[in-house]
Amino acid sequence: MQLQEFIDHIQQAFIQTSWLERLAVLFGIVQVILSSRNQISNYFFGILSIVLTISVLFDARLYAEIILNVYYLVMSIYGLWYWKFKNDNKTLPVSSCNKREWQIVAAIIIGGYALLYLFLSHFTDSDVPMLDAIVSSTAWAGMWLLAKRKIENWILLNSSNIIAVPLLFYKELYLFATLTIVLFIVAIFGYYRWKKIIQTQRIPSYA
Known part of the structure; x- marks a missing residue:
């Protein structure tokens, strides 16, 4: 596909989308940018x-996707509460996953993949159940880590994004594919920004 043809597809896709879709995409971009900057307000936009x-x-009538977004909604509300109140009303520090948290991540990915794959294979007419399931289950794990303010959330979310991009192109969803590329780039900056935050937290302060 030539560059001009790709741009034409993006323009046409934008024209055909409703204002609800445009606002949803806009707020989604703002949410990722704010979360990369370690701002709790990211959850309001999310x-x-x-x-x-x-x-x-x-x-x-995309009911399976609704279920996925309901999960995102629950995790966003949980993340807002966890960031705000879990740490004795102090800002929850950015940290890395421990062994137990990695075990939970593995359980979310494997369990989520199995459930989604079975659902998509047996109860929907999906022609890409394997890729669809791995994209969603990896994103679930990334959202859980984001709520816990773990730096590895960016790795999980981008693992999901890197599979989602060709999948969206295959489905000819060019606008959402472009959005996912933007989110992929933002997530890279988010990872390195959070890495600097961790290093800053480790520097002792002197009176």
């Missing part, structure tokens, strides 16, 4: 994006 997305998916 929740707005998810609610709008659910509304669009309901009109399109």
Whole structure:
């Protein structure tokens, strides 16, 4: 596909989308940028994006995607509470996963993949159940890590993104593929920004 043809597809896709979809995408981008900057306000924009997305998916009768977004909504509300109140009303520090948390991540990915693959294979007409399941289950694990303010969330989310991009192109969803590429780049910067935050937290302060 030539560059000009790709740009034309993006322009056409944008024209055909509703304002609800555009706002959902816009709030989603703002959410990722704010989370990369370690700002708790990222959850407010994330929740707005998810609610709008659910509304669009309901009109399109994409019920499996609605279930996925309901999970995102629950994790966003949990993340907002965890960041704000779990650490004795102090800002929850950025940290790395321990062994137990990696075990939970593995359980989310493997368990989520198995459930989604079975659901997509037996109860939907999906022609890409394997890729669809791994994209979603990896994103689930990444969202859980984001809620726990673990730096590895960016690795998991980008693992999901890197599979999602060719999948979206295959489905000719060029607007969402472009958005995912943008989110992939933002996540890279988010990882290195959080890495600097961890290093700053380790520097002792002197009175």
